[in-house]
Amino acid sequence: MVRYSAFEIFKQGLTGHRNWPALWRDPVPKERYDVIIIGGGGHGLATAYYLAKEHGITNVAVLEKGWLGGGNTGRNTTIVRSNYMIEGNTEFYEHSLKLWEGLSQDLNYNVMFSQRGQYNTFHNPGQRDVARRRANTLRLNGIEAELIDAKQMAAEVPGLDYSANARFPILGAMYQKRAGTARHDAVAWGYARGADSFGVDIIQNCEVGEFIRDQGRITGVRTNRGDIRADKVGMAVAGHTSHVAAKAGLTLPIETHVLQAFVSEPLKPIFDTVISFGAAHFYISQSDKGGLVMGGDIDGYNSYAQRGGMPTMEHVFAAGVSFMPYLSRLKILRQWGGVMDMTMDGSPIICKSPIDGLYINGGWCYGGFKATPASGWCFAHTIARDEPHEFNAKFGLDRFSRGFALDERGAGPTPHAH
Amino acid sequence: MIRIDCPFCGPRDETEFTYGGDASRARPPLDETSEEVWNTYVFLRPNERGLHEEYWFHQHGCRAWLKVTRDMVSHAISEVVFARKDKST
Numbered sequence: 001m002v003r004y005s006a007f008e009i010f011k012q013g014l015t016g017h018r019n020w021p022a023l024w025r026d027p028v029p030k031e032r033y034d035v036i037i038i039g040g041g042g043h044g045l046a047t048a049y050y051l052a053k054e055h056g057i058t059n060v061a062v063l064e065k066g067w068l069g070g071g072n073t074g075r076n077t078t079i080v081r082s083n084y085m086i087e088g089n090t091e092f093y094e095h096s097l098k099l100w101e102g103l104s105q106d107l108n109y110n111v112m113f114s115q116r117g118q119y120n121t122f123h124n125p126g127q128r129d130v131a132r133r134r135a136n137t138l139r140l141n142g143i144e145a146e147l148i149d150a151k152q153m154a155a156e157v158p159g160l161d162y163s164a165n166a167r168f169p170i171l172g173a174m175y176q177k178r179a180g181t182a183r184h185d186a187v188a189w190g191y192a193r194g195a196d197s198f199g200v201d202i203i204q205n206c207e208v209g210e211f212i213r214d215q216g217r218i219t220g221v222r223t224n225r226g227d228i229r230a231d232k233v234g235m236a237v238a239g240h241t242s243h244v245a246a247k248a249g250l251t252l253p254i255e256t257h258v259l260q261a262f263v264s265e266p267l268k269p270i271f272d273t274v275i276s277f278g279a280a281h282f283y284i285s286q287s288d289k290g291g292l293v294m295g296g297d298i299d300g301y302n303s304y305a306q307r308g309g310m311p312t313m314e315h316v317f318a319a320g321v322s323f324m325p326y327l328s329r330l331k332i333l334r335q336w337g338g339v340m341d342m343t344m345d346g347s348p349i350i351c352k353s354p355i356d357g358l359y360i361n362g363g364w365c366y367g368g369f370k371a372t373p374a375s376g377w378c379f380a381h382t383i384a385r386d387e388p389h390e391f392n393a394k395f396g397l398d399r400f401s402r403g404f405a406l407d408e409r410g411a412g413p414t415p416h417a418h
Numbered sequence: 419m420i421r422i423d424c425p426f427c428g429p430r431d432e433t434e435f436t437y438g439g440d441a442s443r444a445r446p447p448l449d450e451t452s453e454e455v456w457n458t459y460v461f462l463r464p465n466e467r468g469l470h471e472e473y474w475f476h477q478h479g480c481r482a483w484l485k486v487t488r489d490m491v492s493h494a495i496s497e498v499v500f501a502r503k504d505k506s507t
Binding site: 240242243246251252253254255256300301302303304305309310311344400401413415 | 419420431432433437439440453454457458460461462463464465466467470472488490491492493
């Protein structure tokens with residue numbers, strides 16, 4: 001692997017930048033591996049990277065049915081934050097944020113992680129109390145969070161509707177300074193390059209048909225590129241976790257729903273942060289190319305279609321325009337939908353499955369992007385050591401039947417929590 | 419936009435309806451005490467990438483609960499019946 005540096009750029013420049021090597025090999029699948037990871041998105045590639053780097057397991061294959069990062073890794077709004085309140089989530093997402101902070105250096109690949117901060121606005125005294133409680137909980141856990149009033153927010157983020165006549169007047173916001181955004185494709189590519197450099201085989205256009213079993217134990221997978229055997233098989237296919245798990249005979253506490261995201265025409269810089277509207281589901285940031293990247297709620301009905309419907313689009317922009325009136329003048333250039341594993345408590349699943357040899361990483365609802373580094377890190381630990389790390393100890397499948405659901409929203413058993 | 423052919427009102431936009439979720443599950447009797455049975459009912463979902471039976475409430479129409487069979491990938495609806503009628507038969 002060529003290590004990226006200023007010197008390397010200079011050196012490659014001497015030959016007109018024509019000799020940069022490919023970021024990863026395109027290997028033919030071997031017959032046998034120590035570990036197979038199904039799913040070449042951010043989470044699967046991160047798992048392979050940390051299996052090799054932290055646990056010395058390099059005889060690993062990542063199987064991807066399409067191209068790297070072509071699923072939900074490429075279908076999100078790239079927001080990274082760690083303002084989770086429930087024990088179990090708090091330390092996990094904070095660990096993830098810490099990994100993000102060193103990720104570009106660790107991977108020697110610029111994932112363009114930009115800690116531009118994130119505001120969660122509140123619009124009535126009740127919401128302010130909830131935000132204060134959340135901020136205090138975070139601070140008790142050593143995670144920074146600030147409560148700011150509308151006056152301060154207006155100075156920091158001009159252009160929102162701060163008037164008393166707003167449909168939902170802004171009273172202030174909870175602010176996390178270390179939150180931000182990253183370049184989603186770069187995360188997949190950086191982890192792929194890193195894993196490949198340790199000898200991990202990244203195999204694209206390789207779809208898993210069914211599992212190979214030996215006396216109940218999973219010992220490999222049948223794919224469109226032949227049978228591949230392994231001691232352990234991990235799946236990181238959020239959005240399709242139920243679909244793949246069903247091939248192994250598992251039924252999971254997950255429903256699949258579609259979530260949309262939108263990008264506007266490019267603009268000159270308007271705001272340099274991430275803003276989440278507290279009165280309805282709407283979040284927005286501005287990309288380096290100038291487009292406003294926006295998202296809202298899931299469409300509301302079960303779906304495996306990677307596209308969204310117009311009613312939700314209208315709903316998202318109604319919320320956006322009431323919050324940032326200038327959005328009404330903009331054109332939307334791109335819109336896409338991704339399918340989400342919506343768990344029944346809004347929290348993810350990283351654990352050994354009830355079937356020997358099979359490990360599950362999924363249930364990311366619509367918050368998986370920010371978790372990518374810690375997800376891979378914890379999943380690698382779980383696969384390598386056959387037991388969860390303390391950071392994912394509460395993400396087991398059995399938490400539902402045991403009565404230990406991680407209900408961040410406090411909404412009860414519903415596939416709409418997050 | 420999904421269009422649901424309500425057996426009482428005719429074809430209407432999804433915005434007139436409220437989604438009621440998976441209709442394939444049956445609530446266990448109240449004297450059921452098995453943790454596993456209740457766990458299956460409350461939390462587990464087949465979530466197949468195919469046909470899905472689901473409830474829709476025609477909130478801004480005839481206010482009837484409907485049972486709809488819809489494809490999870492194409493969103494094509496193959497059957498719409500009254501949920502109540504379906505139950506009694």
